[in-house]
Amino acid sequence: MGSEDKIISWLCRLTVITAFFFIGFIIGWFARPTTVNHGHASKSFLHDFLDEMQAENIKHHLRKFTRLPHLAGSQQNLDLAKQIRAEWMEFGLDSVELVPYDMLLSYPNKTNPNYISIVDHLGNEIFNTSLAEPVPEGYEDVTDIVPPYSAFSAKGQPEDELVYVNYGRTEDFFKLERELGINCSGKIVIARYGKIFRGNKVKNAMLAGAKGIVLFSDPADYCADGVEPYPDGWNLPGGGAQRGNVLNLNGAGDPLTPGYPAKEYTYRSSLEDAVGLPKIPVHPIGYHDAVHLLQHMGGPLPPDNWKGALNISYRIGPGFMDGLNQNKVRMNIHTNNQVTRIYNVIGWIRGAVEPDRYVILGGHRDAWVFGGIDPVSGAAVVHESVRAAGKLMKKGWRPRRTLIFASWDAEEFGLLGSTEWAEDHARVLQERAVAYINADSAIEGQTHTHTHSLHYDVFLKVSSPEDGEEGMTLYQSWHKRDNSTERDAPWISKLGSGSDFEAYFIRLGIASGRARYTKNRKTEHYSSYPVYHSVYETYEIVERFYDPSFRRLEAVARVRGGLIFSLADSPVLPLDCVEYAMSLTKYANSIYQLALKHPAAMEQYSVSFDSLFSAVENFTVAARDFHQRLDQLDTSNALAVRMVNDQLMYLERAFTDPLGLPGRPFYRHIIFAPSSHNKYAGESFPGIYDALFDIENAVDPQKAWDEVKRQISIAAFTVNTAAETLRPVVKTVKTSLNHILN
């Protein structure tokens, strides 16, 4: 099969594969059934709005926004911000502003590059990793391409033996230390990318006592079978490497100003007190370079399932002493942290009826290099939504509620732009924000796990863009490919983190959602998409491989746009608490099953989940009753409608706790948080989950199980209190308790 055939074959497969919807958006609950009156006038405007968004325009936006690198803090990214502001004003928004913050970013030292060496016993560097990726054709003259680096790495030149730690997951280190008896303390470790957020790998390495960590892309994780490396296919070339920040911020935003916006006057902590910075050097390499390092390792052979796809023998454990070689590895890291100004672009359309209710569509603009997929496939979609909204306004439309469009900066450095804006406006957002819809990469993003909620309506209104599915709705197309769950509806997963919804959803408790095209997780095992965060994320990779007709991006634009339209324009908010109740039931059962793995301890320490199940039942009843009352709502009574909308809006808020999760004060949502072991994944009832984690090895089991009980109590209370927000706002009957007492 020739190269062209292969492309075509992959195009076809990809068409099928990516037609699969990866919908991971939470709006805190599911679609309202169709009983809700969306208003006839608005319905026709919705149709106009969806139709207005066109593939050709999105293609044009994508092309325009990917010509130059636009790294956060760079002049190019400020120029792009100004361009977006100018175009949004032209499209017809009521106002658009650039909102600057001064935050800690991290860049390689331009005169002293980062690399990894193999050093012989005489101290000679006998091999050095490459300083940059081969630049793709057509971009040879572009300057300011930042080489692959781990943002916020510590500086340093540690030198020692190398220990291979597989993906660097918690369980990988457990296996090394507990089963294989291999100690990483004082060593340099090397982990392959994939499975979990790279910051968690670095944290685990630090916990294990490593003095440096090298991250590499193994073809097993970054190449699909039979696909060519870019530019002939969409696989990662051997010289490509994944940039990315290696922070453990836990939602803090700018590391120097946790909890407060990084304004000019804001107090900044010292670097020593900064949140989440790794204390050890970190550096990413491609698989061409990785081969050399791995070849020079000693130690025993790894478990079979740790062996990657590189054509060498992986080994684990310190190898210096086994006599195979006496070479060491040296990291040479000179990356600088520096306070840098970044710019969000914020656009407003004032609501006609309830201007003090906000619906937000936000996605980031900054990219590691060109950002062909991440983020511009998303930013182009936002741009088209803004254009379409402006067009509608010229026809006389204005949404019932206020619409806010955001082009975030410095997402790649730890969701910084979006988090600082959330911190800056936390009070008004908590009072007024109805929902936040995220707009990162629209197609083939990272392998985030999925969330439980969905507004299905909009999927019924958008056509499938796939060949051979003419006349099918997007819902049908999606359902066809994802019908594996127990319910007759496609699967929607929990929101984790790794994109800009984090501060809005996990910290502030604003109902949030995301939607995009993804791969078939059952058959495609590579992590995120192969060229993720490399120089090969170009316009061409989308145009040649991912969405040649741009109709998938058009479909995503219509879904995201349709969601904000419906949230902003429906008299009664299109949110369903009953579905939330069903999810809570599922999560409660799931965490209970996890605890049941320790039946003896459960009994010994009198651990009961009764209060949690009782709370979930209370919530379920309250949700059902709420929707029954909603059916009798007098929609002509403006204050009555406002009252139930406030109940719907504040429900998600009720799940947050100002005290936050243990050790993670900015993760305040009690039902959902990013996993402590993988920021990308969402964990339900994270407080209980973390208390149960590895509890069989707790030093003080009494204390450990007490913490489980405390977390069950907090979860039960939180669910109960959320139920209360849905009940009638005034108690009008005496509780049965009073009768007992008399």
Next chain:
Amino acid sequence: MGSEDKIISWLCRLTVITAFFFIGFIIGWFARPTTVNHGHASKSFLHDFLDEMQAENIKHHLRKFTRLPHLAGSQQNLDLAKQIRAEWMEFGLDSVELVPYDMLLSYPNKTNPNYISIVDHLGNEIFNTSLAEPVPEGYEDVTDIVPPYSAFSAKGQPEDELVYVNYGRTEDFFKLERELGINCSGKIVIARYGKIFRGNKVKNAMLAGAKGIVLFSDPADYCADGVEPYPDGWNLPGGGAQRGNVLNLNGAGDPLTPGYPAKEYTYRSSLEDAVGLPKIPVHPIGYHDAVHLLQHMGGPLPPDNWKGALNISYRIGPGFMDGLNQNKVRMNIHTNNQVTRIYNVIGWIRGAVEPDRYVILGGHRDAWVFGGIDPVSGAAVVHESVRAAGKLMKKGWRPRRTLIFASWDAEEFGLLGSTEWAEDHARVLQERAVAYINADSAIEGQTHTHTHSLHYDVFLKVSSPEDGEEGMTLYQSWHKRDNSTERDAPWISKLGSGSDFEAYFIRLGIASGRARYTKNRKTEHYSSYPVYHSVYETYEIVERFYDPSFRRLEAVARVRGGLIFSLADSPVLPLDCVEYAMSLTKYANSIYQLALKHPAAMEQYSVSFDSLFSAVENFTVAARDFHQRLDQLDTSNALAVRMVNDQLMYLERAFTDPLGLPGRPFYRHIIFAPSSHNKYAGESFPGIYDALFDIENAVDPQKAWDEVKRQISIAAFTVNTAAETLRPVVKTVKTSLNHILN
């Protein structure tokens, strides 16, 4: 002068003295000028409501509620709760419920009483303090009078020399340790009551290393000149002693369930991990007993201003070794902590137009013994307000917003009942509560400092109850006695703590207020009122001395009642942000002046208050603009009115920070907090204040001044963000920044 003459003379003086208003209520801002349209119908109902509250009824309620002791957790107090519930239902509330919580309380051991001994060198107890107060006439047959004790004292029988520490304030210990070179470590200390909250005395003693603390009432602090002890006058008898809790909760509520309501299913920490419990024995005594202990002390003479009024030589410092005597003091404390059920009574009147907006009138019901003043002078007033509201409802009235009446339990044990209810309903309260008006003792309460805000309107509508002031309004009467401030209005002070508004105001950011009759602080120097927390707080002390005609209580009822009426019924909330701005200016100047006491350090560490002053200016402009827009408000547009009311309601919320103050996570208000050195007192900009406190003695000045800068930054941000909540809800003009950037 005969005894009767003296009483009459004191009655006269008291009339004048207490005619002085002690108004310490914050509603987050001041009275709206009269431009607000309160609605004509409501105005006439307000008049009816105020008139309906009558002195004779209040007298009747007071008599009824003070016949028996009603300590928190006792059967009597549950009986009283049921009685109140039954009467509130009868008065016509829509619903009334008892709300139970199970919290840590503390009681003396009934079979093993607490006392303090003087022990000679052979170990013989040569003097023991009394086990109970002499019971007042008419109450001889009453059982269940709890003897004077310090609730939550540690158990123990420490024995050592006694060190006199004056009031036990921070500055007293500083003087002892730094100027007089006296070390309290390992000693038992004795402090006189007064000036600060007793829990702070205990905390200071623990910090100084003391192993026990005796608290006594010195006549200098608990007797007014020329007044007879009760029952011939209102002074504290020598056998009387002040009960009270000695916790340092910092707003946590139940010590075992900080942050969460103490429900049956709630996880409870161990006693070791409980919040705020003293680690040393504490016990209160009267001045008859105190004389004996003080006579047996050795050590040097105290500073002149430490000498109390007891007819003995006070001495300070360890005296055992000076040869005067070899006696020691032994504390015998057997008080038990135990989880106990308590009951709040919560009554509701559903709002007619905005049922999801709550106005709360709350005061506690539990008393140390009879509670003649504390709390029943307040509870009787609440009862009369409920009766009057019920009467109005029978005439067809229903407030625009929902009214909630609360009879709190276990206030005396650390504001526990009110705090647990606030924790239980934090989400709905933060969404829906317009204001909280506190109703503790209505007359002659403790010497709280005062707050900056006031709804003056109601004082114009209530007549002065004083003899010789016929035809005067309460406002005029008050103004006549308190016109010492720069502005032509009576003085209103900051809210501190020590009563049930704490969780509502300081934690949840709900605009709060209090109002009561007090003494003339300039001429009357005794602490709170002399019989405070003793068995002598009877019905008779009010009826004979404090308010024989019950017209003062009537006036307080009308003020508190008028406030909730106006907050619940005015179409536009009667709150004024411009006055808040003026207060912020005052507080900013004040904290700046405090910092300026360290000019060299301010320069060395580049400490600037510019950001705070700039924020206050931003707030001032936003507040002024807000009220200007309010004048143009279309009051026929229900949603427009709701929108500005939401801005007014949420303003106070905007001053809170979920991260709380350093080390005090439940004190979340950035502008006001109880002083770290005296819970009773309110401190403005408490974060900055605490950072500056004793900074000249900081071990690490750089770090200490960094914390000052951080706190200034937080305060500036908070004031800025509060300003934002008052601005138009949608930005419609580009900021000047954008022009600069282009």
